[in-house]
Amino acid sequence: MWLVSLSRRAKMKAGCSIVEKPEGGGGYQFPDWAYKTESSPGSRQIQLWHFILELLQKEEFRHVIAWQQGEYGEFVIKDPDEVARLWGRRKCKPQMNYDKLSRALRYYYNKRILHKTKGKRFTYKFNFNKLVMPNYPFINIRSSGVVPQSAPPVPTASSRFHFPPLDTHSPTSAVRPGRFSAGSLAASGQESASGADRKAELPELEDSSAADWRRGVDLLSSSRSAAGGGLGHQKRKPDIMLPLFTRPGMYPDPHSPFAVSPLPGRGGVLNVPISPALSLTPTIFSYSPSPGLSPFTSSSCFSFNPEEMKHYLHSQACSVFNYHLSPRTFPRYPGLMVPPLQCQVHPEESAQFSIKLQPPPAGRKNRERVESSEDSAPITAPTVAPVPPRIKVEPASDKDPESLRQLVREEERSHEEGTVPSSRTTEEEKGTIFARPAAPVWPSGPVSSPSEEPLEVTEDSEDRPGKEPSAPEKKEDALMPPKLRLKRRWNDDPEARELSKNGKCLWSGSGPQGLATAAADA
DNA sequence: GCCGGAAGCA
DNA sequence: TGCTTCCGGC
Numbered sequence: 255m256w257l258v259s260l261s262r263r264a265k266m267k268a269g270c271s272i273v274e275k276p277e278g279g280g281g282y283q284f285p286d287w288a289y290k291t292e293s294s295p296g297s298r299q300i301q302l303w304h305f306i307l308e309l310l311q312k313e314e315f316r317h318v319i320a321w322q323q324g325e326y327g328e329f330v331i332k333d334p335d336e337v338a339r340l341w342g343r344r345k346c347k348p349q350m351n352y353d354k355l356s357r358a359l360r361y362y363y364n365k366r367i368l369h370k371t372k373g374k375r376f377t378y379k380f381n382f383n384k385l386v387m388p389n390y391p392f393i394n395i396r397s398s399g400v401v402p403q404s405a406p407p408v409p410t411a412s413s414r415f416h417f418p419p420l421d422t423h424s425p426t427s428a429v430r431p432g433r434f435s436a437g438s439l440a441a442s443g444q445e446s447a448s449g450a451d452r453k454a455e456l457p458e459l460e461d462s463s464a465a466d467w468r469r470g471v472d473l474l475s476s477s478r479s480a481a482g483g484g485l486g487h488q489k490r491k492p493d494i495m496l497p498l499f500t501r502p503g504m505y506p507d508p509h510s511p512f513a514v515s516p517l518p519g520r521g522g523v524l525n526v527p528i529s530p531a532l533s534l535t536p537t538i539f540s541y542s543p544s545p546g547l548s549p550f551t552s553s554s555c556f557s558f559n560p561e562e563m564k565h566y567l568h569s570q571a572c573s574v575f576n577y578h579l580s581p582r583t584f585p586r587y588p589g590l591m592v593p594p595l596q597c598q599v600h601p602e603e604s605a606q607f608s609i610k611l612q613p614p615p616a617g618r619k620n621r622e623r624v625e626s627s628e629d630s631a632p633i634t635a636p637t638v639a640p641v642p643p644r645i646k647v648e649p650a651s652d653k654d655p656e657s658l659r660q661l662v663r664e665e666e667r668s669h670e671e672g673t674v675p676s677s678r679t680t681e682e683e684k685g686t687i688f689a690r691p692a693a694p695v696w697p698s699g700p701v702s703s704p705s706e707e708p709l710e711v712t713e714d715s716e717d718r719p720g721k722e723p724s725a726p727e728k729k730e731d732a733l734m735p736p737k738l739r740l741k742r743r744w745n746d747d748p749e750a751r752e753l754s755k756n757g758k759c760l761w762s763g764s765g766p767q768g769l770a771t772a773a774a775d776a
Numbered sequence: 777g778c779c780g781g782a783a784g785c786a
Numbered sequence: 787t788g789c790t791t792c793c794g795g796c
Contacts, residue, residue, distance in 0.1 A: 301789085345790090350790080354790060355790095356777085358789055370778080375777065
């Protein structure tokens with residue numbers, strides 16, 4: 255089978271690998287790319303995060319490293335020395351120790367592959383956004399249900415994966431560089447934690463996935479009448495679809511971010527249980543961000559309709575909300591509204607999978623400022639809809655005038671719909687800006703007021719959106735033509751001016767429902 | 777324990 | 787590029 259042969263290759267490449275990948279059952283908690291050194295273009299050796307996943311995936315190392323209960327993607331290194339030793343053996347570095355290993359792990363902070371769980375010793379957390387999205391842009395999901403807010407936009411148990419052509423003889427070609435490869439994870443890793451990082455943290459999502467989505471949607475809008483067939487301009491067509499992880503119960507660890515769904519999958523072509531949260535509540539959307547591989551351009555697995563897209567967008571919103579991802583991870587599509595879906599988690603689910611919102615990894619300097627407020631107000635996400643998470647706002651690059659237009663467009667849209675206009679926050683520190691978007695609106699069920707919930711304090715209390723904004727002004731704002739509003743803001747808001755001057759992003763959210771709004775003006 | 781700069785290596 | 791090694795600082 256494909257994954258077996260790949261893992262063999264991976265092992266061969268790993269050189270002095272001592273950690274064998276279980277080849278028959280034994281708790282596959284991760285898709286195979288996680289174990290492939292090939293998925294790290296530019297790096298012929300296994301990467302540490304691969305290795306960590308590898309250990310996490312194995313029962314026999316559970317006493318050494320294991321998923322943290324109740325926290326998706328969070329893991330605890332129970333025996334740091336042992337982990338270091340294993341890593342050292344894998345890398346043929348007998349001098350390896352936890353200090354060095356942890357240094358390597360810390361390099362992942364900037365790359366946003368990992369972040370540290372503060373206050374917990376030896377505890378780290380994978381960044382789904384970085385790990386999953388770039389590795390699954392080729393995913394096409396089709397199932398039914400609701401996207402839980404606690405899940406990143408990853409496939410569910412009832413997902414169908416559509417793979418690009420694989421040259422089984424060429425490991426490198428099996429993985430498309432910069433797409434679902436670790437390289438895309440690391441693509442942003444060159445930048446420092448400060449301004450440059452902001453620039454880089456999104457490209458693989460915004461430029462690759464989301465942009466592809468946009469293109470796909472555009473494509474779709476123009477060719478939908480063609481019934482999804484025969485789009486001539488695809489870059490690449492998914493010639494084959496490979497079944498992966500088709501065995502039920504392959505992801506037995508409920509704390510693995512890729513744990514198996516307790517729900518029966520639909521048994522599509524490819525059942526890929528990845529996110530426990532998602533899989534608990536199957537999704538309805540088709541998901542295939544890559545135009546070359548996507549249903550938009552492929553007749554073989556075309557499956558898309560605006561409704562599904564809405565669901566997808568909403569799920570994105572939920573992910574952004576819960577994973578404090580950059581709002582720009584949320585794709586924007588002209589003319590597509592994200593309806594107030596049930597971004598809601600089953601009570602049990604929310605209890606079981608409470609996601610603690612954490613700020614994106616901040617540089618030391620940032621943290622110094624951040625921590626004091628943050629630590630004092632921990633928060634659990636799924637049940638606290640009204641509390642908007644801190645969202646890192648990307649700097650509006652000069653090369654992206656579209657951002658501003660988008661802002662205007664979305665303001666217009668929200669204006670038209672009478673929703674609270676999106677705005678932005680002005681957390682500014684060496685290029686790091688965090689904005690707090692309005693929380694997604696849960697249409698059903700009572701929503702506790704933000705004041706009832708422990709508010710996660712942001713870096714700057716003064717720009718807490720939704721926190722007692724000047725009501726009259728807001729109303730006035732809403733009635734004002736968006737462009738005028740923009741202008742007014744420009745004139746009135748020195749902070750915003752400053753932001754713009756520094757090239758910071760004024761992100762305006764994406765949907766009228768919640769996630770959309772980055773922050774309300776003070 | 778954790779952080780991140782710096783230099784070096786493959 | 788992705789660490790590894792070292793280290794000063796918190």
